[in-house]
Amino acid sequence: xxxxxxxxxxxxxxxxxxxxxxxxxxxxxxxxxxxxxxxxxxxxxxxxxxxxxxxxxxxxxxxxxxxxxxxxxxxxxxxxxxxxxxxxxxxxxxxxxxxxxxxxxxxxxxxxxxxxxxxxxxxxxxxxxxxxxxxxxxxxxxxxxxxxxxxxxxxxxxxxxxxxxxxxxxxxxxxxxxxxxxxxxxxxxxxxxxxxxxxxxxxxxxxxxxxxxxxxxxxxxxxxxxxxxxxxxxxxxxxxxxxxxxxxxxxxxxxxxxxxxxxxxxxxxxxxxxxxxxxxxxxxxxxxxxxxxxxxxxxxxxxxxxxxxxxxxxxxxxxxxxxxxxxxxxxxxxxxxxxxxxxxxxxxxxxxxxxxxxxxxxxxxxxxxxxxxxxxxxxxxxxxxxxxxxxxxxxxxxxxxxxxxxxxxxxxxxxxxxxxxxxxxxxxxxxxxxxxxxxxxxxxxxxxxxxxxxxxxxxxxxxxxxxxxxxxxxxxxxxxxxxxxxxxx
Amino acid sequence: xxxxxxxxxxxxxxxxxxxxxxxxxxxxxxxxxxxxxxxxxxxxxxxxxxxxxxxxxxxxxxxxxxxxxxxxxxxxxxxxxxxxxxxxxxxxxxxxxxxxxxxxxxxxxxxxxxxxxxxxxxxxxxxxxxxxxxxxxxxxxxxxxxxxxxxxxxxxxxxxxxxxxxxxxxxxxxxxxxxxxxxxxxxxxxxxxxxxxxxxxxxxxxxxxxxxxxxxxxxxxxxxxxxxxxxxxxxxxxxxxxxxxxxxxxxxxxxxxxxxxxxxxxxxxxxxxxxxxxxx
Numbered sequence: 001x002x003x004x005x006x007x008x009x010x011x012x013x014x015x016x017x018x019x020x021x022x023x024x025x026x027x028x029x030x031x032x033x034x035x036x037x038x039x040x041x042x043x044x045x046x047x048x049x050x051x052x053x054x055x056x057x058x059x060x061x062x063x064x065x066x067x068x069x070x071x072x073x074x075x076x077x078x079x080x081x082x083x084x085x086x087x088x089x090x091x092x093x094x095x096x097x098x099x100x101x102x103x104x105x106x107x108x109x110x111x112x113x114x115x116x117x118x119x120x121x122x123x124x125x126x127x128x129x130x131x132x133x134x135x136x137x138x139x140x141x142x143x144x145x146x147x148x149x150x151x152x153x154x155x156x157x158x159x160x161x162x163x164x165x166x167x168x169x170x171x172x173x174x175x176x177x178x179x180x181x182x183x184x185x186x187x188x189x190x191x192x193x194x195x196x197x198x199x200x201x202x203x204x205x206x207x208x209x210x211x212x213x214x215x216x217x218x219x220x221x222x223x224x225x226x227x228x229x230x231x232x233x234x235x236x237x238x239x240x241x242x243x244x245x246x247x248x249x250x251x252x253x254x255x256x257x258x259x260x261x262x263x264x265x266x267x268x269x270x271x272x273x274x275x276x277x278x279x280x281x282x283x284x285x286x287x288x289x290x291x292x293x294x295x296x297x298x299x300x301x302x303x304x305x306x307x308x309x310x311x312x313x314x315x316x317x318x319x320x321x322x323x324x325x326x327x328x329x330x331x332x333x334x335x336x337x338x339x340x341x342x343x344x345x346x347x348x349x350x351x352x353x354x355x356x357x358x359x360x361x362x363x364x365x366x367x368x369x370x371x372x373x374x375x376x377x378x379x380x381x382x383x384x385x386x387x388x389x390x391x392x393x394x395x396x397x398x399x400x401x402x403x404x405x406x407x408x409x410x411x412x413x414x415x416x417x418x419x420x421x422x423x424x425x426x427x428x429x430x431x432x433x434x435x436x437x438x439x440x441x442x443x444x445x446x447x448x449x450x451x452x453x454x455x456x457x458x459x460x461x462x463x464x465x466x467x468x469x470x471x472x473x474x475x476x477x478x479x480x481x482x483x484x485x486x487x488x489x
Numbered sequence: 490x491x492x493x494x495x496x497x498x499x500x501x502x503x504x505x506x507x508x509x510x511x512x513x514x515x516x517x518x519x520x521x522x523x524x525x526x527x528x529x530x531x532x533x534x535x536x537x538x539x540x541x542x543x544x545x546x547x548x549x550x551x552x553x554x555x556x557x558x559x560x561x562x563x564x565x566x567x568x569x570x571x572x573x574x575x576x577x578x579x580x581x582x583x584x585x586x587x588x589x590x591x592x593x594x595x596x597x598x599x600x601x602x603x604x605x606x607x608x609x610x611x612x613x614x615x616x617x618x619x620x621x622x623x624x625x626x627x628x629x630x631x632x633x634x635x636x637x638x639x640x641x642x643x644x645x646x647x648x649x650x651x652x653x654x655x656x657x658x659x660x661x662x663x664x665x666x667x668x669x670x671x672x673x674x675x676x677x678x679x680x681x682x683x684x685x686x687x688x689x690x691x692x693x694x695x696x697x698x699x700x701x702x703x704x705x706x707x708x709x710x711x712x713x714x715x716x717x718x719x720x721x722x723x724x725x726x727x728x729x730x731x732x733x734x735x736x737x738x739x740x741x742x743x744x745x746x747x748x749x750x751x752x753x754x755x756x757x758x759x760x761x762x763x764x765x766x767x768x769x
Contacts (some may be wrong), residue, residue, distance in 0.1 A: 037512020047608070059654065100661065105565060193546075197542045197546065198542075200509065200512065200513050200541075200542035200543075200546050200549075201502075201512050201513050201514045201541075201555045202508050202512045202520075203509060203510055203513075203514070204506075204510050204511025204512075205512070206511050206512065247573070248509070248510055249502070249506050250508055251506065252506055252509045252549055253549075253556070255546075255549060255551045255553075256549035256550040256552065256553035256554075257550070257553055259546045259547075259549065260550040260554065351586065374678070376604060376661055388562050391560045391561055391562050394560045395558050395559065395560040398558045398560065399558045400559050401652050402554040402558065413764060414568040415567055415568070415569055416566040416567060416568050417566075417640070417649070418566055421564060423563060425565065425567075425568060426565075426568045427565060428562060428565070429561075429563055429564065429565055430562055430563040430564060430565065430566050431562060431563065436652075438619045438620060440650075441618075441619035441646065441650050442615075442616050442620075444569075444617055444618050444646060444649055445615040445618050445642060445646050446615045446616050448615060448645070449568055449569050449570055449571025449573060450640060458560070460557065465501055472582065475616045477616075
């Protein structure tokens with residue numbers, strides 16, 4: 001039995017990004033029950049969901065079946081299975097009954113040729129699978145494994161796919177899929193609330209909270225329920241347990257926000273439009289990139305005021321904070337990189353770029369960069385405010401969306417000592433600075449007792465300095481990505 | 490912020506945390522009318538929520554929203570007093586960028602960068618000081634240079650952040666002599682290459698290009714050739730770099746020639762940036 005070549009496997013991938021996403025999965029350690037025969041390949045891929053994804057590939061008639069939530073066919077699991085086979089890493093064996101049954105069913109329905117789980121192309125002449133596959137929103141799936149450069153995915157404010165509108169399948173299929181997804185999400189939110197209720201009953205002193213499994217199992221179920229953003233939030237929350245002397249307060253606050261989101265998510269229909277959009281995307285509902293880019297652009301001279309990188313699960317997340325010089329409005333541009341991928345380096349802190357930004361639905365800060373009208377200008381400074389105004393701005397955003405974890409501001413302030421901690425201070429008040437180490441020392445050295453313009457991220461735990469704006473340059477000192485994990489220059 | 494019961498939001502939150510620690514199986518949640526007033530009490534006072542745990546969750550969610558939205562500035566505090574003034578100008582941004590390039594690609598040039606900066610009346614940019622101090626924490630000579638280059642700001646910074654002070658290990662307590670601080674460290678260069686340190690650029694270029702082309706100088710000589718280019722007379726650098734640039738790409742010596750050309754050009758630019766006259 002001759003296996004496919006790598007080129008044939010690459011040709012069958014619906015997008016280059018899908019092929020890239022499949023590569024990390026093409027290792028036998030991620031799979032159980034691998035097997036192949038003259039007609040099919042099969043195996044179960046362990047992902048971040050509660051159950052492994054059962055994948056079957058008909059390599060003769062060319063069709064795919066997978067229990068993962070992705071609606072893209074072939075999904076990355078099927079491509080990974082083909083890659084394993086092409087690399088000679090799948091042994092020939094007898095097909096299990098489930099595989100034989102699936103193949104038999106395919107033969108019966110062969111006249112239809114096109115279904116939700118099959119494509120009709122051949123490896124040598126791959127028909128663009130997008131034409132026949134309802135590739136609507138790409139689900140959150142395995143916490144970002146569908147993500148690739150160009151496919152911008154957010155854990156905080158929803159997710160998008162890189163699929164264009166003309167790639168959508170027939171409307172009834174789309175509506176059915178959407179309804180199924182809504183049902184799954186609502187079920188997930190109901191389960192989340194039951195879980196939260198259990199936490200309130202047994203208390204934060206419950207030893208079960210110290211076990212990561214307690215959180216991870218819930219997160220996996222939320223992934224399956226298409227609420228990937230909440231799943232990420234749960235996993236981050238697990239890291240708070242025992243992390244500080246006041247962890248009980250931090251965890252309780254986050255549980256309260258999760259309750260807020262689950263309640264709001266189950267009442268989406270009765271919420272005002274912008275709030276409903278914000279809740280939906282925060283829970284994990286996806287917005288297609290094409291839809292965002294099709295919206296009315298927000299054109300301005302955008303100052304790249306700050307940057308911060310954080311590792312979330314297996315994905316490095318880069319946040320660029322932009323501020324319109326004319327409008328004064330903030331925007332957030334996200335980029336993501338998995339292991340050995342590259343983060344977006346097209347936005348340079350301290351420059352300004354005349355560009356169209358396309359904002360996501362609702363009051364969210366998140367936006368995509370559309371057309372750029374000119375080369376970046378260097379140096380550029382974000383308009384600054386005093387501490388009291390910065391607090392007002394942050395509070396206003398939190399009134400609209402209490403679950404926001406990071407909010408930017410640029411303030412003109414000095415550094416002062418308040419007991420054992422340092423604070424940003426001016427004539428209107430003070431804000432505690434978070435963290436220490438070299439970035440903080442840099443702020444202290446540059447300020448040197450004077451006033452500097454500094455762009456910060458407000459977080460519930462304190463203020464993180466990102467950028468110091470000087471007359472002739474800006475110093476980007478935001479938290480940086482691990483160079484050994486991703487390329488982030 | 491206080492409630493109508495004169496209980497601060499912080500006190501109310503502390504009560505909720507205490508109740509949440511035990512869990513509602515063992516303790517009822519605080520009475521909402523005790524801890525939350527006004528609109529929030531209306532939200533929480535929901536008869537649909539029958540179980541204690543549900544009421545607790547509602548209280549927690551409402552209180553978190555209130556606490557988050559009520560971001561208020563802390564008290565006005567006196568600024569930290571600034572460091573004593575330093576009349577020297579900060580080196581130009583290009584020189585700062587060059588330092589970053591040196592420490593990642595050509596650390597052999599870092600000593601010369603720092604000494605040239607000091608000798609020409611520049612001072613370290615403030616943003617570089619924490620990095621330089623951290624980098625040379627255990628090297629008394631280089632740390633002493635950093636203190637000179639950084640000026641009074643170094644002592645001021647260490648006063649605020651003692652983590653940047655020199656360690657108290659025995660080697661760090663050595664008081665380096667002024668000569669050691671002001672001199673470039675000697676680099677090993679074999680006797681047959683030593684004359685090139687003082688030779689005109691044309692002669693050095695001829696010797697290097699010839700040696701690389703003939704194979705007399707190869708990758709095994711890389712370290713000493715790097716040392717040579719790091720210490721040779723600076724007015725020969727451009728000529729040597731140009732000659733290295735024209736080494737035949739198909740020759741065996743081309744890769745090493747490219748590396749050495751980069752070093753020569755980097756050092757030339759470094760000195761160019763630091764030898765300009767400060768505008769005070």
